[in-house]
Amino acid sequence: MNPPLTLAPPPVGTAPGHHCHASDDARQAPPPAVRDGGSVTFRVVLAGAPNVGKSALFNRLTGAYVAVSNYPGTSVEVARGHAQLDGARVEIVDTPGMYSMLPTTEEERVSQRIVLGGAYDVLVHVVDAKNLERMLPLTLQLAETGRPLVVALNMMDEADRLGVRVDHARLAGRLGVEIVPVVAVSGRGLADLGRAIRRARSRPAPPTTVYANGVGHALAALEERLAGVYPVAPAALAALYLQGDPLTAALVHATETDGGAAVRAALAGTQLALPDPSSYRVAYERQRAADRLVEDVVSGVREVRTPVRDALGRLLARPLTGLPVLALVLYFGLYRFVGVFGAGTLVDAIETSLFEHRINPWLEGLFAVVPWELVRTLFVGEYGVLTLGVRYAVAIVLPVVATFFLFFSVLEDSGYFPRLALLVDRAFKRIGLSGRAVIPMVLGFACDTMATMVTRTLETRRERVLATLLLALAIPCSAQLGVIIAVLAAYPAALGVWALSLLGVFFLVGLISARLMPGEPASFHMELPPLRLPRPGNVLMKTYTRVHWYFREVLPLFLLASVLIWAGSWTGVLAVIVAGLEPVVALLGLPAETAEIFLFGFFRRDYGAAGLFDLGQTGVLGMRQLTVAAVTLTLFVPCVAQFLMMIRERGVKTALGMVAFITPFAFGAGWLLNIVLRGAGW
Numbered sequence: 001m002n003p004p005l006t007l008a009p010p011p012v013g014t015a016p017g018h019h020c021h022a023s024d025d026a027r028q029a030p031p032p033a034v035r036d037g038g039s040v041t042f043r044v045v046l047a048g049a050p051n052v053g054k055s056a057l058f059n060r061l062t063g064a065y066v067a068v069s070n071y072p073g074t075s076v077e078v079a080r081g082h083a084q085l086d087g088a089r090v091e092i093v094d095t096p097g098m099y100s101m102l103p104t105t106e107e108e109r110v111s112q113r114i115v116l117g118g119a120y121d122v123l124v125h126v127v128d129a130k131n132l133e134r135m136l137p138l139t140l141q142l143a144e145t146g147r148p149l150v151v152a153l154n155m156m157d158e159a160d161r162l163g164v165r166v167d168h169a170r171l172a173g174r175l176g177v178e179i180v181p182v183v184a185v186s187g188r189g190l191a192d193l194g195r196a197i198r199r200a201r202s203r204p205a206p207p208t209t210v211y212a213n214g215v216g217h218a219l220a221a222l223e224e225r226l227a228g229v230y231p232v233a234p235a236a237l238a239a240l241y242l243q244g245d246p247l248t249a250a251l252v253h254a255t256e257t258d259g260g261a262a263v264r265a266a267l268a269g270t271q272l273a274l275p276d277p278s279s280y281r282v283a284y285e286r287q288r289a290a291d292r293l294v295e296d297v298v299s300g301v302r303e304v305r306t307p308v309r310d311a312l313g314r315l316l317a318r319p320l321t322g323l324p325v326l327a328l329v330l331y332f333g334l335y336r337f338v339g340v341f342g343a344g345t346l347v348d349a350i351e352t353s354l355f356e357h358r359i360n361p362w363l364e365g366l367f368a369v370v371p372w373e374l375v376r377t378l379f380v381g382e383y384g385v386l387t388l389g390v391r392y393a394v395a396i397v398l399p400v401v402a403t404f405f406l407f408f409s410v411l412e413d414s415g416y417f418p419r420l421a422l423l424v425d426r427a428f429k430r431i432g433l434s435g436r437a438v439i440p441m442v443l444g445f446a447c448d449t450m451a452t453m454v455t456r457t458l459e460t461r462r463e464r465v466l467a468t469l470l471l472a473l474a475i476p477c478s479a480q481l482g483v484i485i486a487v488l489a490a491y492p493a494a495l496g497v498w499a500l501s502l503l504g505v506f507f508l509v510g511l512i513s514a515r516l517m518p519g520e521p522a523s524f525h526m527e528l529p530p531l532r533l534p535r536p537g538n539v540l541m542k543t544y545t546r547v548h549w550y551f552r553e554v555l556p557l558f559l560l561a562s563v564l565i566w567a568g569s570w571t572g573v574l575a576v577i578v579a580g581l582e583p584v585v586a587l588l589g590l591p592a593e594t595a596e597i598f599l600f601g602f603f604r605r606d607y608g609a610a611g612l613f614d615l616g617q618t619g620v621l622g623m624r625q626l627t628v629a630a631v632t633l634t635l636f637v638p639c640v641a642q643f644l645m646m647i648r649e650r651g652v653k654t655a656l657g658m659v660a661f662i663t664p665f666a667f668g669a670g671w672l673l674n675i676v677l678r679g680a681g682w
Helices: 054-062 106-117 129-143 156-161 168-175 190-200 215-225 234-242 246-255 261-273 278-294 307-317 319-367 373-379 385-414 416-429 435-444 448-457 461-474 478-488 492-516 536-571 573-587 592-603 605-617 623-635 640-650 652-679
Strands: 034-036 039-047 066-070 077-085 088-094 122-128 149-154 178-181
Touching: 039 054, 039 106, 054 077, 054 088, 054 149, 054 190, 054 536, 077 190, 106 246, 122 129, 122 190, 129 149, 129 156, 129 168, 129 278, 149 168, 149 190, 168 178, 168 278, 178 190, 215 234, 215 261, 215 278, 234 246, 234 261, 234 278, 307 319, 307 416, 319 373, 319 385, 319 416, 373 385, 373 536, 385 416, 385 435, 385 536, 416 435, 435 448, 435 461, 448 461, 448 640, 461 492, 461 623, 461 640, 461 652, 478 492, 478 605, 478 623, 492 623, 492 652, 536 573, 536 640, 573 592, 573 652, 592 605, 592 623, 605 623, 623 652, 640 652
Parallel strands: 039 088, 039 122, 122 149, 149 178
Antiparallel strands: 034 039, 066 077, 077 088
């Protein structure tokens, strides 16, 4: 496997006073050779803003053989795969979306580090052909790196429908890079893109842009002081240094032989000469340069009216009409398709027909020859790693995750999520989140473990912590949701109380936490793509990739949970904990039999909910007790897989602090609800 991409400290030691032009190759460290399976190939990095089809291009190029791993020192994941481009086997790296090389989110910081690290041979900027004037400032920044660059002019099919005509040959001449029109979702133009990428390796570095109104002079003054050897051309570093980027400043100060004293002195002089803050002035002049580039390049722009699609887009983002549509989407997509079909029909078929009747009996017979019961029960039996852990992952998790991600991919491909984010943004701002947080919240209804991973896409640590807490407290996973709905289906009033209780807790805890937790308020910016009919091939590819990614991350946690349950049963720890919970559940007006469902609900959410179902079916619990138990069980501590994911994402102290809050809060809410329902005559 290839080593992870890193921004290694560039070599230093150039002679003092050695000043060259920004594109001088002597000033840049060459990229390392990349080897795969003994054959030398080269590495291509895809960069671009969100919602420009970058991931669609990556998936189209690499197919199903993709590796996803955290970027070193972060929780941001970077996808890598291999492709055949014009006869050469190439490694493709898909960077997180970024609007600018001056980062504001963790994802943009990771993309910046990859680009500045220079550990690649060709850089491909994926742009939206319909919005060139907004895309080109990043193109100019990438050109300033001095590395081989190709522009993939994506979404040409949508540009054609809108009547947008792009003279890409003229624009390519002005930029000094090849520009290739493509349609990533259909594969159109990919052969031309592959040839352009191979040619780019031998093309001269693209020219850097000269900016007006003092910015060009300021950048030249800083670039003149950069005497060290860097992975990219000093022009890119000078621009970021002038804009106050801390990573670039640290790199420059560590590389320059004088510790960056000359660069700091030049910066002080240039900032005084600029009429505005340098970060604003550089961005403004870069946008002006981009606007000049697209003059007489983009033509035939006309307004193409799509009354039905435009009207639907507006309706989806307005509360009066968007909320009922959301309710319908959740009911038919989340409840009926994922909850009833995925978590019900498919799970029953796979678990009962395949595992209970065939696989588990075969495994138990296979391990029957093992004479040591301790070893035998570790693998098979009630808490065996194979009969419990693997069965849970394949028979219960796989159908739920697959159906949910199929549903999720359809919504994503249609352009619904940005409108849903706009719809809930105002309400979410009150609980310290932005509309962007709607994506992990919706994912939580499939699996809170997966949703906890996805919180890493939120912009600030404060948002990520708040979202993780609310997921752990008030969002039931699909398996738990389906069983509890089945438990309370006979009592519509009880089902309503359960839903309103969760909604109230979600916003109450969110409001209080947002006021107590320090940090900057959540900001919200998101591209609003047009509504589209989802493409089946694209939806299936996204679904497959996400399911594969999910199992690679979560399956080990399920196996670990099985080992913990097995160890607890052999040591007697489980029995002790159940006995300790009995007085607590008595305070909630529940019988002692319910103590066990809370304990096993920690290890397996659906197991605890299924125990509640059995108690309801046998008449042990009445309507009030079922309601109290369902609310308390849903609010109770997350399952062990989610808890371990919380530790991984947020750290041990934060995860333990959340559990220390959630446990008494859940039982306290159940105790209060029991009193209220008793008073109401339930």
